[in-house]
Amino acid sequence: MFAGILIFAASDLPYRGDPDNLMHAEESITGTTVKGNYFIKNAYRDTRTPNMVTVVLGDYRSIDTFGEQVVIYTAGLITLLVLRKTRRRRA
Amino acid sequence: MLDFFLGHYAYWFTVILLCIGVYGILFKKNLIKKTIGLAILQISVVLYFVSIASKWDATVPVLNPDFPADQVANYLNPLPHTLMLTAIVVGVATLGVAFTLLLAIYNRYETLDEEELIEKLQ
Amino acid sequence: MRRQFQSPIVLLGARLLSPYIMVFGWYVIIHGHYSPGGGFQGGALLAASVLLIRVAGGRRVARLQIQEFATTPLAVIGVVIYFATGLVAMAMGGYFLDYSALPIPGMEPEWLRYTGILIIEVGIGLAVMAILVMIYDNMVRGEDYA
Numbered sequence: 001m002f003a004g005i006l007i008f009a010a011s012d013l014p015y016r017g018d019p020d021n022l023m024h025a026e027e028s029i030t031g032t033t034v035k036g037n038y039f040i041k042n043a044y045r046d047t048r049t050p051n052m053v054t055v056v057l058g059d060y061r062s063i064d065t066f067g068e069q070v071v072i073y074t075a076g077l078i079t080l081l082v083l084r085k086t087r088r089r090r091a
Numbered sequence: 092m093l094d095f096f097l098g099h100y101a102y103w104f105t106v107i108l109l110c111i112g113v114y115g116i117l118f119k120k121n122l123i124k125k126t127i128g129l130a131i132l133q134i135s136v137v138l139y140f141v142s143i144a145s146k147w148d149a150t151v152p153v154l155n156p157d158f159p160a161d162q163v164a165n166y167l168n169p170l171p172h173t174l175m176l177t178a179i180v181v182g183v184a185t186l187g188v189a190f191t192l193l194l195a196i197y198n199r200y201e202t203l204d205e206e207e208l209i210e211k212l213q
Numbered sequence: 214m215r216r217q218f219q220s221p222i223v224l225l226g227a228r229l230l231s232p233y234i235m236v237f238g239w240y241v242i243i244h245g246h247y248s249p250g251g252g253f254q255g256g257a258l259l260a261a262s263v264l265l266i267r268v269a270g271g272r273r274v275a276r277l278q279i280q281e282f283a284t285t286p287l288a289v290i291g292v293v294i295y296f297a298t299g300l301v302a303m304a305m306g307g308y309f310l311d312y313s314a315l316p317i318p319g320m321e322p323e324w325l326r327y328t329g330i331l332i333i334e335v336g337i338g339l340a341v342m343a344i345l346v347m348i349y350d351n352m353v354r355g356e357d358y359a
Contacts, residue, residue, distance in 0.1 A: 003110040010106050015098030019146045019164040036168040040152065041160055043169075047326040049246045050154035052169040057176060057251060058330035062310040065333075066295055068177045069340055073292050075184035076344035079191040080285065083355035153248065180253045180341065187348035194355045 035060075101142040108135035122196070122203045126189050133182050137175045144171035219271075227269035234262035242338045246327070252334040256341025263346050272353075281354075284347040291340025295333050302329070 014021045028034055043055040057065055112135060115128020144167055152169040154160060197203055200211050235258075242255030267275040279287075299310040307314025312329025313322035320328070 006106045007103055010102035011099055013102055016101050016142055036170045037163045039169050040163045040166045044154050048323045049327055051246055052152040053172050054245050054251050056169050056173040058333055059326055069292055071181055072184040072344050073288055075188045076288055076347045078188050079348050079351040082191050082195050083351045176253055
């Protein structure tokens, strides 16, 4: 039933791949600028890098990427600490 | 009708994957299987984001001199791709943490079944 | 791992494949500007080449490649490369992680951003590789001491 409700809700979504969708538009409903088109237009001009995903990852959203790297570093530290504590108690 | 199907089948498949994940989390007794359900749910969300980034007749977001960047309909939306790129890596790291915790639980209680675990906890 | 069996054929195949996977990982990191790729994917490939040796040869062989205690400093180096890039840019008068303020002489701001992205991709790749190897090592060790 849960699946039925979700499939019914998904049928109301806009068509996949339509370039006129709201998330591909220049401005959202409330009038703010949607960033996707800005990235496509200005990525090469700003950084001389053809790969837009790299530009968004490394330049426009670099602080997000930094936080994400800190997150995976913390995950590595958690594995280290949890399993080391187990070893000390057994020994 | 065919147009409607072609426009929505990706959403339906992600919904089915999401339901499989939720079923795994809610109804499976083994903790490893619960974790696998969590991973499937996460993959469904990733696939959903990638599918809403698509445009017909567009190419990957790597600049090609044959397609001018002024017409944004030539390229896929790069923002969901970037978000999902970080989400996949965070997913791998959190999966590692989850398995580490499961390993610690197994080392201490020597079971991974939920009901046995509750019995041993009391 | 509690019980290991030695198989020379598997070990030989892993030894044959592992350097090429590592080279391809660096290729993916460095060419992330011009083709699909980047720090995360290249880091995952580097981790795959290291983990292949570890799975095939066990701990005694793996000690010859990247030792277990070396993974944590590698992860720290990766994070510090990223953070130091941001700090140097901030010390030179720009914003945090504003690559156009990096102190490399004779470059336009666009090419400075290009270089900055390359530096942080290397940092991301090192950190991802070290952390995946670290998770694997710790899980194997935790299983050993059960």
